[in-house]
Amino acid sequence: MVRIVQNEAIKGSQKWMQIIVNYNSRHLNDLLRPEMHLNSQDDIEWLSPLRGDSYAEYKDGDILNIFKISLLNRSLETFWPRGGPVWDGLAKTSRGDVILVEAKSHISEMVSSCQAGPQALRQIQESMIEAAKSYESFMPDNWTSGYYQYANRLAHLYFLRNLNDIPAWLVFLYFVNDHEMSGPESKDKWKNAIAEVHDHLGVKAERLKPYVIDVFVDVLKLEERMRFQNER
16 A cells, blocks of 8 residues: 555644644635535545544555545556655545645745656656646646646546546645745735746646635644634
């Protein structure tokens, strides 16, 4: 099993992801509900990173196992080589949706390029171009450099939702005011950075909706909420 055990994080997006999932998931769920058109009877269950599961994160075929879903149209092996995205968070809803989360607390975290070997790179490039076309990108050749991590998350959403009819949602969770990491102090600064990513990938934000969701959480308010809970 590709289950990656993690320590309790002491800083950055991993720290805040662990905190919000394990100690304030209701707040995160409340942010997701309107975006996913969930009603009051629809529950969200977090599967990772859980304190009781050693804050484990998952990748490759094990996300299919943890969600208990089967692929009927296209196998993961034919779409992506082993060593794919490690998901910062995973959740499911009672109505059957799967939620994939990528978390960031500072802008430089967004920058990455593909480091795969020649054979794996060819497969990745072919799948990236396929996914890029589905999002009507006019710059598909940029998807393996600059903002590769963002792009491969989009590709995996395409794989699940478009190719296999899985009701998947991709959540980019941006933490505001992470001063330890010199992170953005406003939602607008994050939005400007996200716009640069979209420009590089040649996609319009409107084309990513409704299944790509941007969520912003102020860590100062999260800490305040945690203190209030502890004092009760």
